[in-house]
Amino acid sequence: MCSHLMLTSFLNDPADQRTCLICGDRATGLHYGIISCEGCKGFFKRSICNKRVYRCSRDKNCEMSRKQRNRCQYCRLLKCLQMGMNRKAIREDGMPGGRNKSIGPVQITEEEIERIMSGQEFKEDVPEHTWGNNGDSDHSSPSNGASEGNQPSPSTLSSNRSVEMSGYTAALRDQYINNSMSTHYQLLPHLFSYAAQSGLLAPQPRSLYPQSHPLVLQLVAAEDLAPLATPMLIEEGYKVTQVELFALLCRLADELLFRQISWIKKLPFFCELSIEDYTCLLSSTWQELILLSCLTIYSAQIFGDLADVTAKYTPSDDELQGFSEDGMEVMERLIYLFRKFHQLKISNEEYACMKAINFLNQDIRGLSNTSQLEQLNKRYWYVCQDYTEYKYPHQPKRFPEIMMCLPEIRCIAGKLVNVPLEQLPLLFKAVLHSCKSSLSS
Numbered sequence: 507m508c509s510h511l512m513l514t515s516f517l518n519d520p521a522d523q524r525t526c527l528i529c530g531d532r533a534t535g536l537h538y539g540i541i542s543c544e545g546c547k548g549f550f551k552r553s554i555c556n557k558r559v560y561r562c563s564r565d566k567n568c569e570m571s572r573k574q575r576n577r578c579q580y581c582r583l584l585k586c587l588q589m590g591m592n593r594k595a596i597r598e599d600g601m602p603g604g605r606n607k608s609i610g611p612v613q614i615t616e617e618e619i620e621r622i623m624s625g626q627e628f629k630e631d632v633p634e635h636t637w638g639n640n641g642d643s644d645h646s647s648p649s650n651g652a653s654e655g656n657q658p659s660p661s662t663l664s665s666n667r668s669v670e671m672s673g674y675t676a677a678l679r680d681q682y683i684n685n686s687m688s689t690h691y692q693l694l695p696h697l698f699s700y701a702a703q704s705g706l707l708a709p710q711p712r713s714l715y716p717q718s719h720p721l722v723l724q725l726v727a728a729e730d731l732a733p734l735a736t737p738m739l740i741e742e743g744y745k746v747t748q749v750e751l752f753a754l755l756c757r758l759a760d761e762l763l764f765r766q767i768s769w770i771k772k773l774p775f776f777c778e779l780s781i782e783d784y785t786c787l788l789s790s791t792w793q794e795l796i797l798l799s800c801l802t803i804y805s806a807q808i809f810g811d812l813a814d815v816t817a818k819y820t821p822s823d824d825e826l827q828g829f830s831e832d833g834m835e836v837m838e839r840l841i842y843l844f845r846k847f848h849q850l851k852i853s854n855e856e857y858a859c860m861k862a863i864n865f866l867n868q869d870i871r872g873l874s875n876t877s878q879l880e881q882l883n884k885r886y887w888y889v890c891q892d893y894t895e896y897k898y899p900h901q902p903k904r905f906p907e908i909m910m911c912l913p914e915i916r917c918i919a920g921k922l923v924n925v926p927l928e929q930l931p932l933l934f935k936a937v938l939h940s941c942k943s944s945l946s947s
Contacts (some may be wrong), residue, residue, distance in 0.1 A: 527589045528582065531572040534940075539592035539611035545575065550586045554593050558583070559625035580623065587619050718892045721774065725858035725886070728772035730765045734758070734804055738811035746819040751931040754815065762796045762804075769795075773862070775882055783873050790870045793919035795861060801847045802857040809844070809945070813938035821932045832924040833933050837940075839918050844941045846911060853897070856908060859890035864912050 524533045526543035537547035552558070560580035562568065568581035575582050590611030621627045736758045740746060770776065770784055800808045852860070863886050868879040887909075894905040925933060 528585050528591075529570050529572050529575040531575075537591075538595040540590050542591070546582070546586065549575075549579075549582060550591050551596055553579070553583050553586075554596055557625070557628035559628070560623070584619070584623060587614065587622060593622075714896045715892045718889045718896075721886070721889050722855045722859065722893050724774040725862055726854055728769055728774070729803065729854070729858055729861075730768060731803055731854065734761060734807050736761050738807065738815055740815050740818055744818060746815060748819065748821070748825070748928070748931050751816060751819045751934075752927070754812075755930055755934060758812070759796065762799060763792055765799075766792055766795050778878060778882065779875060783875055783879070786870060786872045787865055787867065791865050791867060793922060794864055794915050797915055797919055798857070798861055798864065801844060802852050803854060805847070809938060809941050812934070813942045816931070816935040816938050819931060819935055821935065825929075825932050829929060829932060830925065832921060833926075833929050836918060836921050836925055837933055837936050839914065839921070840937045841940050841944075843911065843914055843918065844937075845944065846907075848945070850904070850908060850911075852908065855893055855897075856890065859886055859893065860908060860912065862886045863890065863909075864915065 524541050525531065526533045526546055527540050528542055528546040531543040531545060533541045534544050534547075535541070538550060542550075553560075558579070560578075560583060562578055562580035564578070566581060566584065568574070568578035570582060570585050590613055592612045594612070736754070738754070738758075766788065770788065776784075863883060866879050866883040866886065868876040868883060873879060890908075891905050894908065895902075898904045
């Protein structure tokens, strides 16, 4: 029932949506048991996951409103607890989505609230590092933890890649560029250890590594950046049926898959791997590649033209009631990921590198040349890091944040196969409606 209410809140007109019980801002649905906005939802999750202890400089009764809510974190968390936000509804793995949609609001005693606010409840635990925004902005970001399925979590990815990059010696770099390593790269800190130091030092302008530019250009040249050819225009006043929308989604998927097949043939390393390995890689990653392209180079059409089509489809009560928990989780994760990509504004060059890195996954079963795949993966990982740091010197955390999106894309693609086919029209309608609403507001 909670899933139905939350889904309905995504589909309702924004003007009709209820207000957040914490700050009075426009609510986006049921979050951790109560009606709240995205800002308070993210704040509550970060506060609990990161075991935050706040202090109030006044009388612990500060005003909570959309404009005032960031002025006192203590009173904001206090009100979250008093209004019934439920800590048990936060997923233990820290990823988007509630742990159990059936968990509702909870009333706890004043003593329990005091234990949380004073930090006594967290004393035995050591706070862990989290990904993304460490501050208390209104933009929610996932915390540390293990992703569901067999996909690596952001924390696992960062530690694994730190080990890999530590072993990514000068000899290996020289092999990739056939050149001696320039001085500024010898001094460059390792991938994830430099983030803590970067706040102490002003970003220094530097040149792009000689071989990075042509490799990036080759990846971008392999992409089909032309608009999608699948017609996504519907006459004004026409009501789209579930069957028609499903047929459109299938046709769109066909075109996107065909573009991935053409992309493989244009890759600069196409001759370095066997056709059998390419077939294995594509069959395991095609959903991830399509999802990544929809969030980046084709986002204007997907979240514009396709969103206009899905808006003309009205689901029945039976479809709403029958929407699965898997569908709800995929919806929440997709909306989160859209906001993350919209915030980062991924360039075509970064997208091309991300796509190659995601595709060159040596952990897929059935591959024959995993060592070559690993070499290629490291090559483009390093190229992407070089390009991003050169292009965005004032965003030292940009590259790690971009790379952290890949495990989430893999996880969503893995969960998408569990959503019944007849629910896909409703899933896309809900996701596109919510994302387009957030853009317009």
